[in-house]
Amino acid sequence: MDAFQVIAAHYNYAVTIFLMVGGLYIVVARGNMIKKLIGLSLFQTSVYLLYLSAGKIVGGTPPILAPEYQVYSNPLPHVLILTAIVVGIATVALGLALTARIQEAYGTIEEDELYDTRGRQE
Amino acid sequence: MSTASGAAFALKDHLAMLVVVTPLLGSGVVAMLPRGAASWVVTTAITFATMAFSILLLWEVQERGVISYAIGGWQPPIGIEYRVDILNAFVLAIVATMGAVTMPFALRSVPSDVNPASQPWFYAIYLLCLTGLLGMAVSGDAFNIFVFMEISSLATYVLIAMGRDKRALLAAYQYLIMGTIGATFYVLGVGLLYIVTGTLNLADIAGRIGDAYAVHPRPVMAALAFLIVGISLKLALFPLHVWLPNAYTFAPPFATVFLAATATKVAVYVLLRIYFGVFGAAIDVSALPIAEALLVLAIVAMFVASILAFYENRIERILAYSSVAQIGYIILGISLANENGLTGGIVHILNHAVSKALLFLAIGAVTYRLGHPYLEQLSGIGRKMPVTTAAFVLGGLSIIGVPGTAGFVSKWQLSMGAIDAEMPLLVFLIVASSIISVLYIGRIIEVAYFRPVSKDCERATDPGLTMLIPIALMAAATLYFGIDTALSADIARDAAKLILTGLKS
Numbered sequence: 001m002d003a004f005q006v007i008a009a010h011y012n013y014a015v016t017i018f019l020m021v022g023g024l025y026i027v028v029a030r031g032n033m034i035k036k037l038i039g040l041s042l043f044q045t046s047v048y049l050l051y052l053s054a055g056k057i058v059g060g061t062p063p064i065l066a067p068e069y070q071v072y073s074n075p076l077p078h079v080l081i082l083t084a085i086v087v088g089i090a091t092v093a094l095g096l097a098l099t100a101r102i103q104e105a106y107g108t109i110e111e112d113e114l115y116d117t118r119g120r121q122e
Numbered sequence: 123m124s125t126a127s128g129a130a131f132a133l134k135d136h137l138a139m140l141v142v143v144t145p146l147l148g149s150g151v152v153a154m155l156p157r158g159a160a161s162w163v164v165t166t167a168i169t170f171a172t173m174a175f176s177i178l179l180l181w182e183v184q185e186r187g188v189i190s191y192a193i194g195g196w197q198p199p200i201g202i203e204y205r206v207d208i209l210n211a212f213v214l215a216i217v218a219t220m221g222a223v224t225m226p227f228a229l230r231s232v233p234s235d236v237n238p239a240s241q242p243w244f245y246a247i248y249l250l251c252l253t254g255l256l257g258m259a260v261s262g263d264a265f266n267i268f269v270f271m272e273i274s275s276l277a278t279y280v281l282i283a284m285g286r287d288k289r290a291l292l293a294a295y296q297y298l299i300m301g302t303i304g305a306t307f308y309v310l311g312v313g314l315l316y317i318v319t320g321t322l323n324l325a326d327i328a329g330r331i332g333d334a335y336a337v338h339p340r341p342v343m344a345a346l347a348f349l350i351v352g353i354s355l356k357l358a359l360f361p362l363h364v365w366l367p368n369a370y371t372f373a374p375p376f377a378t379v380f381l382a383a384t385a386t387k388v389a390v391y392v393l394l395r396i397y398f399g400v401f402g403a404a405i406d407v408s409a410l411p412i413a414e415a416l417l418v419l420a421i422v423a424m425f426v427a428s429i430l431a432f433y434e435n436r437i438e439r440i441l442a443y444s445s446v447a448q449i450g451y452i453i454l455g456i457s458l459a460n461e462n463g464l465t466g467g468i469v470h471i472l473n474h475a476v477s478k479a480l481l482f483l484a485i486g487a488v489t490y491r492l493g494h495p496y497l498e499q500l501s502g503i504g505r506k507m508p509v510t511t512a513a514f515v516l517g518g519l520s521i522i523g524v525p526g527t528a529g530f531v532s533k534w535q536l537s538m539g540a541i542d543a544e545m546p547l548l549v550f551l552i553v554a555s556s557i558i559s560v561l562y563i564g565r566i567i568e569v570a571y572f573r574p575v576s577k578d579c580e581r582a583t584d585p586g587l588t589m590l591i592p593i594a595l596m597a598a599a600t601l602y603f604g605i606d607t608a609l610s611a612d613i614a615r616d617a618a619k620l621i622l623t624g625l626k627s
Contacts, residue, residue: 090276094298098298
C-alpha cells in the first residue's frame, strides 16, 4: 500500500495529527495571548477527534437494543469527550479571563511587549 | 445506618470515596459563605476531616492490603474504580495532611493577599485544588485521573493568579498554557492506550497491554512517550520546569506552601503508577531507554537548577529552583528502579514536602511582615525574627541533607540505591549537588545572620501563634522524620517492594 492510500485509509488520524501539530505550533509561535489560546483549543480538539475516531463505526447506530439495529458505535468515547470538551471550555474561559486581567494590568497582551516591561521591572 | 456501630462500619467502607468527596462538597459550601472568618473555619474543619479519612485509609491499607472501591456499585472495569494500595495511601496521607496542618497559617496570611470579598472563593478554589490532587492519587481509572488532573490544575491557575503582584497573572497564564499542554499529552496517551486495549481501568490496561504491544508496538510506545512527557510537564522535570519558578514566586504565600508541598508530588505518583504499574507490569521497561533518559534529566536538574538557585536574588525563586532540583532527586530514585532507589525517591516525596513546606512557611511569615522582599533587604532578619529564621535554617539543612534531618534519610536511601545499581559515580553526584545547595542556602543564612539589620527589617518581629504553630509542626516533622523512619522510609519501602513485585522483567 503506498503512502497516499495509507493516508486516505486513515484520513481521520491525518486530520488529528494536523490539528495537534498546528495547534501546538500556534501556541509556540504566536506572541498574542488570545491567539495562543486559540492554538491551545485546536490542540485539544485533536484529542476529541482521536477518541471519537476510535469509537465510531461507519453505519453504526447509538447503542439501542432493538432487533432492527445490529451495528453499534461505542458510546464510551463519546461520553469521555463530552467531559474533555467541558474541561477544554473551562481552560479557555479561564485563559481568556486571565488575558483580560493582564490587559487591565499591563495595557497589552502581546508577549514581546509584556516580557519587555517585566524585564524592566525586575 | 440505624446504629452507631453500623454508621462507623459504613464509614470505614467508604474511606476511599470520602477522601475526595469531603473537600469537593466542602468547596461548594465554602463558596456560598459570607465574607469574614467563617470560610476559614469551615475550610479548616473540612481539611482536617479529609486528613482524618486519609490517615484511616492508610491504616486500613496497612491492615488489609489493597482496597478496591467500585463507584456507584458499578464493578470495575465497567465502572470507575478507586484503587488504594500502600503507595497511593501514602501519597494521599501526605497531601491531605499538608492541606490541613498548613491551614492555621492561612488565617493571617490569606487576608494580606486576597481582599475580604474574594476570600470564600479563594478557600473554595483551594478545596477544589485539594480535591483534584487527592482524586489523582486515589483513582484507578486513567481518564478519571485526567479529569482530576484538570480540576487541580485549573484551581491552581486561579490560586496563582490571586497573588498580590500583577506578575502573578503572567505566571498563571504561562502555567495554564504549559499545564494544559501537559494534561493534553497525558490524555492523548490515554486515548492511544484505550484504542489498543479497549479499557481505561489501569489494572485492566496493565493486563491487556502485553498482548496489544505484541500486535501494535508503535501505538503503545507512542502512548508511553505522550504519557511520560505530559506527566513530566506536570511534575516540573527539567527542562519542562519553566512554569514553576514564577508560579511559586508570585502566588499568594499560602498557595505556594500548599503547591510546593503537594502538587508536583502527586504528579510523581502518577508517573510511578503509569510507568511501573501499567507499562512495567506487561512490558520489560528496563529494555527501553526511558530510565536512562530520566536519569540524565534528573542529574541535570540536580545541578543546573541548584546553580540557577544560587544566582537568584529573590528568596522565593531560590527555593523554587531548589524544588526543581529536589524533583531531580525523586526522579533519580525512580530511574534506578531498584528497592533502595525507589524507597529513596518515594520517601523524598514526604521528606521534601515537609522540608519545603517549612521553608515556604517561614518565607510566608517574612512576606507577611515585609511584603515580597529581595534577598538583600533581609539582612539581619535572623535577629529580628529569630524563631522564623531558625525554622528556615532547619528546613535548609534538610534540603542540604544534613544527618538528623529528613533530607538526609532520602539522600542516604538514594545513595544506597545508586550503589545497588553499581553506579558509585551517582553517590558522588548526589554529594556534589548537595554541596551546591549548601551554597544557596548558606547565602541566605549569611544575609540573615551575619549582616547588619537593614532598614526594611527594623520593625519586623516573629509572627503570631497561628503562623508559628504550623512552622513549629513542620520543623518538628523535619527532625522527627530524620530520626525515626517508621512512618516514612518503612512505608516507602513497602511501596517500593509492591512496585517491584509487579514488574515484568
